[in-house]
Amino acid sequence: xxxxxxxVAPATTSRVPVATSDSQDDPASRIGLGLVEIxxxxxxxxxxxxxxxxxGHKAAAGLPWAVMSVFGALHATKAALACFVSDKVRExxxxxxxxxxxxxxxxxxxxxxxSARKRGEGRVATAVWIxxxxxxxxxxxxxxQIDRTSQRQDTFQHTDKDKASIVTAANANWSHNxxxxxxxxxxxxxxxxxxxFDRSTTLTLATIxxxxxxxxxxxxxxxxDDGEIHTLRDSIAIVASMSKVIEILVLYNAGAEKLWWLTxxxxxxxxxxxxxxxxxxxxxxxxxxxxxxxxxxxLPSALHPGGQGKILLGMPGNICHTLIWKAHWGxxxxxxxxxxxxxxxxxxxxxxxxxxxxxxxxxxxxxxRVLICxxxxxxSSGPEHAMAIGRPxxxxxxxSRRRTLELVFTLAQYQVTIHPRGxxxxxEDILSVAEVVRIWTGIDWAxxxxxxxxxxxxxxxxxxxxxxxxxxxxxxxxxxxxxVVGDIVLRSASWMKGLxxxxxxxxxxxxxTPGGESIGGLFRARGSTKDHLPVTWRYWIxxxxxxxxxxxxxxxxxxxxxxxxxAGLRVVGQQHEGKLRDWxxxxxxxxxxxxxxxxxxxxEVVDSTNIAREATKGFREWLISAYVS
Numbered sequence: 001x002x003x004x005x006x007x008v009a010p011a012t013t014s015r016v017p018v019a020t021s022d023s024q025d026d027p028a029s030r031i032g033l034g035l036v037e038i039x040x041x042x043x044x045x046x047x048x049x050x051x052x053x054x055x056g057h058k059a060a061a062g063l064p065w066a067v068m069s070v071f072g073a074l075h076a077t078k079a080a081l082a083c084f085v086s087d088k089v090r091e092x093x094x095x096x097x098x099x100x101x102x103x104x105x106x107x108x109x110x111x112x113x114x115s116a117r118k119r120g121e122g123r124v125a126t127a128v129w130i131x132x133x134x135x136x137x138x139x140x141x142x143x144x145q146i147d148r149t150s151q152r153q154d155t156f157q158h159t160d161k162d163k164a165s166i167v168t169a170a171n172a173n174w175s176h177n178x179x180x181x182x183x184x185x186x187x188x189x190x191x192x193x194x195x196x197f198d199r200s201t202t203l204t205l206a207t208i209x210x211x212x213x214x215x216x217x218x219x220x221x222x223x224x225d226d227g228e229i230h231t232l233r234d235s236i237a238i239v240a241s242m243s244k245v246i247e248i249l250v251l252y253n254a255g256a257e258k259l260w261w262l263t264x265x266x267x268x269x270x271x272x273x274x275x276x277x278x279x280x281x282x283x284x285x286x287x288x289x290x291x292x293x294x295x296x297x298x299l300p301s302a303l304h305p306g307g308q309g310k311i312l313l314g315m316p317g318n319i320c321h322t323l324i325w326k327a328h329w330g331x332x333x334x335x336x337x338x339x340x341x342x343x344x345x346x347x348x349x350x351x352x353x354x355x356x357x358x359x360x361x362x363x364x365x366x367x368x369r370v371l372i373c374x375x376x377x378x379x380s381s382g383p384e385h386a387m388a389i390g391r392p393x394x395x396x397x398x399x400s401r402r403r404t405l406e407l408v409f410t411l412a413q414y415q416v417t418i419h420p421r422g423x424x425x426x427x428e429d430i431l432s433v434a435e436v437v438r439i440w441t442g443i444d445w446a447x448x449x450x451x452x453x454x455x456x457x458x459x460x461x462x463x464x465x466x467x468x469x470x471x472x473x474x475x476x477x478x479x480x481x482x483x484v485v486g487d488i489v490l491r492s493a494s495w496m497k498g499l500x501x502x503x504x505x506x507x508x509x510x511x512x513t514p515g516g517e518s519i520g521g522l523f524r525a526r527g528s529t530k531d532h533l534p535v536t537w538r539y540w541i542x543x544x545x546x547x548x549x550x551x552x553x554x555x556x557x558x559x560x561x562x563x564x565x566x567a568g569l570r571v572v573g574q575q576h577e578g579k580l581r582d583w584x585x586x587x588x589x590x591x592x593x594x595x596x597x598x599x600x601x602x603x604e605v606v607d608s609t610n611i612a613r614e615a616t617k618g619f620r621e622w623l624i625s626a627y628v629s
Contacts, residue, residue, distance in 0.1 A: 061235075063273060063274045064241035067267050067339070069369060078095065083326075104318065107192040128193050129192055208310045210309060223386075234283055244267050244365070247358075247365075248264055265343075291315055293403050296310045303420065426488065481574070494618060538565070543580075562580075
C-alpha cells in the first residue's frame with residue numbers, strides 16, 4: 001500500500017536486485033583474486049631461493065627464511081612436500097627438482113624380493129652404498145703390511161681358534177654394528193642404489209680420479225677438514241628471522257584483524273624447528289650418524305661390462321635424511337599450505353592501506369631471502385672442504401679392504417634386481433661376505449680346478465673307465481651343494497679388481513661349494529631364460545679321473561669328462577644326482593638345441609669355465625688379503 005496526501009491506498013510494488021560489493025565476499029573468489037594478483041611476482045622472483053632454503057641448503061638457519069615472505073610460499077610448500085615423501089614417491093609424482101636433488105639426491109633401497117623393472121626404476125644407478133658404523137672419515141688408516149708369500153699358497157693351516165677369529169671379523173660388518181641413534185630411521189640401515197647425488201657427495205666424488213675400464217680401482221678414504229665452525233652464524237640467522245615479529249606488530253596495530261597472525265602461520269613452525277635442530281646439533285652433519293661407503297661410476301651388469309669407477313669409504317651421511325628433518329618437512333608442508341590459503345582468503349577483505357603494508361613487508365622478506373640464499377655468509381648443510389685420499393689395494397689397511405669387499409656384495413645385490421634372468425633365480429646365491437669367509441675358512445682356503453670324481457663315487461662305481469669302455473651306464477653321482485657364488489659376485493669383484501675378462505662369458509660363470517669337500521673354481525654354466533619357459537639351473541663341472549687307462553686326445557685331456565647336474569631352482573642344501581658325460585656326448589647334447597640356452601658346443605663351456613677360474617682366483621686373493629693376516 002501507499003500513502004498519498006494522508007490517504008492510505010493499495011499499491012503494487014516490485015523489487016529489482018542490484019549488484020553490490022557483497023558478491024565479492026565469496027571465499028573462492030577471494031582466493032582466486034589473491035592468487036591471480038600475487039602469482040606473477042612469486043613466479044618471477046624468489047621461487048628458486050624459496051625452494052633451496054626450504055630443502056635445507058643452508059642448514060636449519062635457512063628454514064625460517066624460506067617462508068618469511070608469502071611471495072613464493074607455494075614453491076616452498078612443493079619443496080617441503082618433495083623432501084617429506086620417499087624418493088620413490090617423489091619421482092613418481094614429479095616433485096623432483098634441482099634444489100631437492102641437490103639436497104637429498106635420489107636413492108632407492110636395494111630390494112632383493114622384486115626386480116628394479118617391476119618397481120618402476122627405469123634408469124641405471126650410478127652408485128651403490130651401504131652404511132658403516134663409526135666416524136673413520138676423519139682418520140686415514142695406515143697401510144697394512146701383509147706377508148705376500150702366504151697369498152701364493154693353495155691352502156692355509158688354521159687352528160680352530162684362528163678360524164673362529166676370522167669368521168667373527170667377517171660377521172662384524174655394518175649390519176651388526178650400527179650406532180643406536182633413534183632418529184636415523186631405516187634409511188641409514190639399508191643398502192641403497194643411487195641415481196643422483198646430493199651436493200656434498202657430488203663435490204667429493206669430483207675430487208677423485210676414476211679408474212679406467214679394466215684397471216684396478218684405488219680405495220679412497222674420505223678426509224674432512226672441519227675448517228670454520230658455522231654455529232655462530234647459523235644462530236645469528238635464526239635470531240634475525242625474528243624480525244618477522246615487527247610485521248606482526250605493525251599489522252596488529254593497523255587493525256588488520258586476522259591477517260596479523262595468519263601471515264606468520266608458516267614462519268612460526270619453521271622458526272621453532274630451526275631452534276630445535278640447532279640446539280640438538282642436527283642442523284649440520286653430526287658425527288654420531290656414522291658414515292657410508294660407496295662404489296660409484298659406470299656400474300657393470302649382465303649386459304654391460306662396466307666402465308670407470310670410484311671407491312669411496314667414510315662419506316658422511318646426509319643429515320637431511322634423518323627422521324627429525326623429515327618430521328619438519330611434514331609440518332612445513334601443512335603449515336605453508338594453510339598459510340597461503342588463509343592469507344589470500346583474508347587479504348581480499350582487507351582495506352587498501354593494510355594490503356599495501358602487508359605487501360611491503362613481503363617484498364622486504366623476499367629480498368632478504370634471495371640475499372641469504374645466494375650469498376656465501378651461510379654455508380651449505382653438507383660438510384665443506386672435503387677430499388679423498390686414495391691408495392691401491394696393496395697399500396690399504398685391512399679394515400678398508402674388508403669394507404671394500406662389503407661393497408662387492410652390495411653391488412652384486414643390485415645386479416640381482418636388474419638381471420635379465422629375473423631376481424628370483426638368484427635367491428640362493430651367497431650375497432654375504434661373512435658367509436663366503438665362513439665356508440672358505442672351514443676348508444683352509446683350498447681351491448680345486450677340477451672335481452676329483454673318485455672321491456664322490458661309490459665303491460661299486462670304480463673303476464670309471466671300465467664302465468665307459470664297456471658302454472655300461474655308470475651310477476649317478478650324488479653331490480650336495482652347500483653354497484653358490486654366481487656371476488653377479490664374480491663380475492663385481494672382477495670389475496673392481498680390474499681383471500681383463502669377457503663379460504659375455506662371465507654371464508655363464510659361477511663357483512660352487514660341494515658339501516664336505518674342497519671349494520674350487522668349480523663352476524656352474526647358466527643359460528639364458530625366457531618368461532614363458534620353466535626355469536632351471538644346469539651345471540657342467542669339469543672332472544678329473546685318476547688312474548685312467550683310456551687315452552684321450554691331448555687337446556681334451558683336461559676337459560674330456562664333465563659331470564652334469566640338473567639342479568632346478570632349489571640348489572643349495574639339496575642332494576643332486578650328476579650324470580657323467582664325455583666331450584662327444586656333451587657336444588651332441590648342446591648342439592641339439594633343446595636347452596634354450598646360448599651354449600652350442602663344449603668349447604664355449606670350456607671358455608666360460610676358464611673365465612670363472614680366473615675370476616674365482618682373483619676374488620680369493622682379495623678375501624685372503626683382507627681376512628688372513
